[in-house]
Amino acid sequence: MTHPSLLSLDEALSRIKSAVQPITGNERIVLNAALGRTLAEEILSPVDVPAHTNSAMDGYAVIGSDLPTEGRVSLNVIGTSSAGHPFDGKLQPGQTVRIMTGAMLPQGADTVIMQEQVERDGEIAHIGTGHKPGQHVRHAGEDLATGQPVLKPGRKLTPADLGSLASLGFGEVSVKRRLRVAFFSTGDELRSIGEPLAEGEIYDSNRYTLHAMLTRLGIELVDMGVIRDRREAIKQAFLDAAAIADTVITSGGASVGEADYISETLAKLGQVDFWKIAIKPGKPLAFGTVGGTLFFGLPGNPVSAMVTFYQIVQPALLQQMGQNDTTPLRLRVPCTTDLKKRPGRTEFQRGMLQQDQNGNLTVSSSGAQGSHILSSMSRANCFIVLPAESAGVRAGEQVEVQPFSELI
Ligand code: AMP
Numbered sequence: 001m002t003h004p005s006l007l008s009l010d011e012a013l014s015r016i017k018s019a020v021q022p023i024t025g026n027e028r029i030v031l032n033a034a035l036g037r038t039l040a041e042e043i044l045s046p047v048d049v050p051a052h053t054n055s056a057m058d059g060y061a062v063i064g065s066d067l068p069t070e071g072r073v074s075l076n077v078i079g080t081s082s083a084g085h086p087f088d089g090k091l092q093p094g095q096t097v098r099i100m101t102g103a104m105l106p107q108g109a110d111t112v113i114m115q116e117q118v119e120r121d122g123e124i125a126h127i128g129t130g131h132k133p134g135q136h137v138r139h140a141g142e143d144l145a146t147g148q149p150v151l152k153p154g155r156k157l158t159p160a161d162l163g164s165l166a167s168l169g170f171g172e173v174s175v176k177r178r179l180r181v182a183f184f185s186t187g188d189e190l191r192s193i194g195e196p197l198a199e200g201e202i203y204d205s206n207r208y209t210l211h212a213m214l215t216r217l218g219i220e221l222v223d224m225g226v227i228r229d230r231r232e233a234i235k236q237a238f239l240d241a242a243a244i245a246d247t248v249i250t251s252g253g254a255s256v257g258e259a260d261y262i263s264e265t266l267a268k269l270g271q272v273d274f275w276k277i278a279i280k281p282g283k284p285l286a287f288g289t290v291g292g293t294l295f296f297g298l299p300g301n302p303v304s305a306m307v308t309f310y311q312i313v314q315p316a317l318l319q320q321m322g323q324n325d326t327t328p329l330r331l332r333v334p335c336t337t338d339l340k341k342r343p344g345r346t347e348f349q350r351g352m353l354q355q356d357q358n359g360n361l362t363v364s365s366s367g368a369q370g371s372h373i374l375s376s377m378s379r380a381n382c383f384i385v386l387p388a389e390s391a392g393v394r395a396g397e398q399v400e401v402q403p404f405s406e407l408i
């Protein structure tokens with residue numbers, strides 16, 4: 001039930017998705033530099049992992065058919081196999097080898113008995129019933145077989161991925177080049193930190209939130225500062241930004257008068273649409289291209305700029321970076337506070353997700369929800385996502401939340 005003159009969030013996302021192309025250009029880098037980068041090649045396992053069949057326990061390697069069905073069996077201990085020092089020889093019936101976790105299983109052996117379950121008497125090991133032939137053995141190739149795909153292109157590399165690559169002997173990987181994003185703020189009232197504030201002027205905060213959100217994505221940044229509300233200055237800033245960046249992001253200039261003025265300037269430089277999207281906060285968004293460069297114009301209000309960035313711009317940047325589609329996790333939890341809302345737009349209210357003494361999750365409002373109130377955004381650790389048709393929430397009702405930790 002979206003307001004008819006507004007574009008639904010899903011429609012905006014799908015229009016952007018079909019307009020965005022992944023950037024081209026890869027580089028080979030060492031593993032220690034690859035965390036968070038986008039993998040640009042398919043990794044196939046060049047070896048079996050584990051490379052050798054080995055023991056999962058400290059104990060004794062035996063032949064399964066030697067194990068007794070009643071009473072106990074006495075085996076000759078003929079040697080030791082420890083990690084990195086395999087036993088050099090073949091086990092015959094009636095024999096056993098002392099073995100450590102991770103050590104190669106000797107030839108002939110197929111089963112390991114935990115050391116606590118073996119009675120050792122000089123060179124003899126006594127073993128009772130209750131063991132299964134084949135137990136406590138890790139088979140060669142059981143984690144990965146030679147030639148099996150390990151990682152696919154488009155993956156954002158994690159610490160575990162880097163460990164897997166190292167375990168296969170890869171010292172370098174091919175990744176997508178970094179995405180380059182230029183950004184600036186527009187507004188005659190904005191001053192940079194360190195400058196004195198005249199009556200009615202404020203410090204520019206959006207460049208700091210943008211800088212931080214882009215940094216977390218591993219993007220190369222070009223901070224172009226504050227641009228005055230002058231036709232020539234804005235035009236020049238766009239041309240400069242488009243010449244050096246894959247994407248340009250601006251904030252401000254979204255109110256009715258200013259938007260007309262910016263859209264006029266942009267119409268001459270490229271293809272730009274101004275959308276009113278059915279979300280709160282953050283209704284206005286400009287989207288288009290200037291030359292081969294993508295452009296997003298965010299609303300100026302600090303919380304609107306952040307919400308619009310996370311919900312709309314970030315998925316597009318990930319797509320440009322060549323990363324596979326991943327939908328951030330959402331949870332359904334009871335809300336402990338009333339939430340005010342009118343039907344018509346999807347709202348991203350700011351919430352605090354917490355765990356009570358019994359381990360149950362609940363969420364509460366982080367406070368005043370004005371689109372200019374950064375303190376309640378700062379206090380929050382999640383978005384409370386209220387669907388367009390919702391007419392508010394009573395304490396105790398279930399709501400959907402999107403933890404901020406899911407957004408990076
Ligand atoms: P605008 O979209 O330019 O109409 O701005 C909407 C509101 O956001 C106004 O109150 C602006 O002063 C404020 N605003 C715009 N840009 C910024 C910025 N970079 N940092 C902080 N506040 C801003």
Ligand code: MG
Nearest residue numbers: 186187252253
């Ligand atoms: Mg403005």
